Amino acid sequence: AGEWTPNDELMGAVVDALGAVSHATNEEHLALVARVDEWKQDPEFARYCAWLLAYGTDDGLRQQAGLLLKNMVKTSWRAMPPDVAEYVQMTVLSPLADPSRHVRRTACNVLSHLCRHVELHHWPQLVEGLTGAISVADDDEAGAHVLDGGLAALRVLAEDALLIDALDSDELGRPMDVIIPRLLALLMSPVMGRRRAAVGILNYCLLSLPTALAVKMDDYLAALAHLSAHEDNPTNQALVCRSLATLADQHLDRLSPILDDVFAFIGASCGPDHEEEVRMEALDFWGSFCENVVSAAAGGWEAAVRESLLPRLPELAEVLLASMVYSEEQLADLPIDDVDDSGVPDRLEDIMPRRHKAGDDDDDDEGGAESFYVGGGGGGGPGFEEDSWSVRRSACEALEWVAVAYKDSLLEVLLPMLNARLASTGDSFEEWTAREVGLVALGTITKGCMQGLQVYLGELFPFLCGLLSDPRPLVRGSASWVLSERLGRWITAHKRHSGDPKQFFEPLLAALCGALTDHCKHVQRSVISNIATFIEIAGEDMADYVEPILEPVVACFGFFQAGNELLLFDTIGTLADAAGDAMATPAVVGMIMPPLVQRWNEIEDDDTRLFPIFECLGSVAAALGSALFEQAPPIYRRCLTLAENTVINVHAARAIGEEGPDLEFAVCALDLVGNLVEGLGPDAVPALVEDSGGTLLPLMLECLAVDMAVNLRQSTLGLLGDLVHSAWPFVAPECARFMPCVADGLALGGSIAAETAFRNGEKSDLAAAAEQGVETYLFNNAAWASGEIALQAGADFAPFAAGVCAAMVPVLRAGSEKYDKVTLTNAAVGLARVSGACPAEAAGVLTESGASVFVRWMDELSQVAEGEEKVNAYHCLASFCMAQPDVAAGSAHTFSQLAECIASVDEPDESLPDVLAALLAAFHTHFGAAWGEAVSGVRPVSREKLATRYGMPLA
16 A cells, blocks of 8 residues: 555646635636545545655645545445555555644544544554654654654544543553553643643543553542643643642542542632633532432432531632633623614524523422523523533532432521622622622522522512613623522412412513513513523413513513514514414414514525524414415415525525525425425415415426435424415325435435434434534424325325335344433334325335334333324224234233333324224234233233223233
């Protein structure tokens, strides 16, 4: 592989092209890009890029070549011929020791992508090179470059826990036995950058704890102690704090003997004399420690670890409160003085459409950073921008975890401090910021200290409501956050348990709605965001307060500026989601639709301010149902036009090689059409869709083309399911054209869902994956659409049934090892619907797939939430099993899982018991004398339940 030499003519052309990029005109740049794209079609081009990166003479060109190589590895590695792949692997090692730091960094970027494809035991040269590189003495310039390159490469590998495990394996000769001692030695290096690299790599190693590090833990702790006393570089200090936080999170038992010294160091590092990055990392330590204390307490951890912090709680509380004061940088963008800016138009950059969804947070006894996103958005919370991190925010998260871990012990210490701050009535900077910090701290501790705080709420509540009129706007904004997001859950629970909404619930609504007229835009933004948060918390309890909420909210359309007006859409949509059909009255329609329709008509098709209106109208359509019938047609027609124009522009852009339009407009338009279809229902939908003149279904087929973006296909499949459910006669003639698109969605969506959810064989955060893109939902909508079509088509679905079932099988077989719960539920319900419609075709697939898939299917069905979907799935399951009993009766295990699945239904629909009783009776007959053996695998509690509810014989 290393003997390859490039063609001089082609290499010269590549060098010329890369060199011309920096000074090319737009037209020349497009031509160069097209030329490089043409070269990239030839796998040999990867050799040229690797050669240039390793042996080129111009550092800028070498970096460009490395970037191209990285992208080819990322997108085309599996298609590379083995000899080309081998050449790339061998050649990329050389520039890791290059004198140029930028070239070394580029080589590391390539290496990071190669390691996603090449397992370390297939790349011994890399392992040998790394262990050799970090062992090199740095007493000359060449050795220093080799060492620094080795550390940079090792850091790339250390980011992946699986690679750390591989380096600690016997199969590779346990390279970590060499690496760890060298890293520990480098912690004492006089070169700041090498200390930084060693601390950072060891931080990653702590997550997997290689054997060598576990053995040398005392040496590691001693080195950290040395660094905590002598390190003067702020970034390195921050990394030391992160090391201690990781130890507190992962290996608290190893840290416990020196906790007092650690507490002292971390407490000092939180102080204002340290850089912000140091303070944030130090503050994060308290969350890691207290979270582990909570887990340890649940597992019977010895009391000494928890009690070790008790004597320091007063000091810690003061440190955290001091860290919660706004910084000068934060205040530069916030209204310090009480100015009337309600009539000042927003700047374009202030008009930021956002999607409010607090999420399902029913954990009243757990803390976490996510709490501080809720109701925030730059105004609803205590001063946290959604993507920002700060000393203030770190201190709030730390205090929340301390409250969760220490509850009344903290409250006893903290209350006098809060009382002193909240009693500060003056208007100086020190006084009003003390008041504001007291408010935020009070809200922060509610998750951990709510039980102890309850006795004070009768007195606190009117005081907090009074702070909605505080002279300082930041105090008013934080008061609305405490009242809604932090006390709203308790206030709602109090209303439900006491039956008395007048003590807290209604006064809170009145106070928040009254505060909407505040003359400061920041406070308006806080209050309207927190009203939406409180609505979401209270849920169906808001059904009785629809008009009292909407009257002041709708009035805000008359004086809110454009940025805050977007939050009105959010609040109205949230109320529609919470109150449901309580919104479907003529008075409510007359109240909300005129301003919504007016803004809908005023905003241009390419204006991103449409997005929150799309979402709002979608929620309103679902809540109002047929009450929206008169307003629906023009909304529907504009959605179709918008989606059609987007698709036309996509094709036009592709024809000239340009980037197409933002598909999010078409996605939102189709989502809103789906909401209209779902809300209006079967009686009104046919007339609505026929109004499109036959353009809807052809448009949907275009949007489902395989070359369209995944998010557009996902939304279109959702709309297809809605249409099938509410207007089957309209869709039925085109069903055969849609089914290949559905099948593509099942295949692509399932594979992407697994790939998105799991990186390098490890679970990633599925919620985060869902937020990053809609790929995870493509399979779900395809499964749901296919199930709806099967329900409507019945036996006519037979030509497609086997293919759909075959797509569900690998998802169920992989189970939670690869797929999230929503995907598994959709697969289980979809398979039930298809099998009920076409039992013979489904039986063929299930029989071929083996009993384990049937068992998985039953397990997933049993976990579906009670409701119409589960009832429908069980009807279909019963139809399938009656028609194809051999699938469930193939073994005692498969039947026992079916029985357990039936027993999982806690509140069967009135139509279901007779069906399930008949099914069990049929199996009793089917098994005959073997019935006793068949039911022996069913748990006793389930057998009794089935006997009592469905008359199933016990023997």
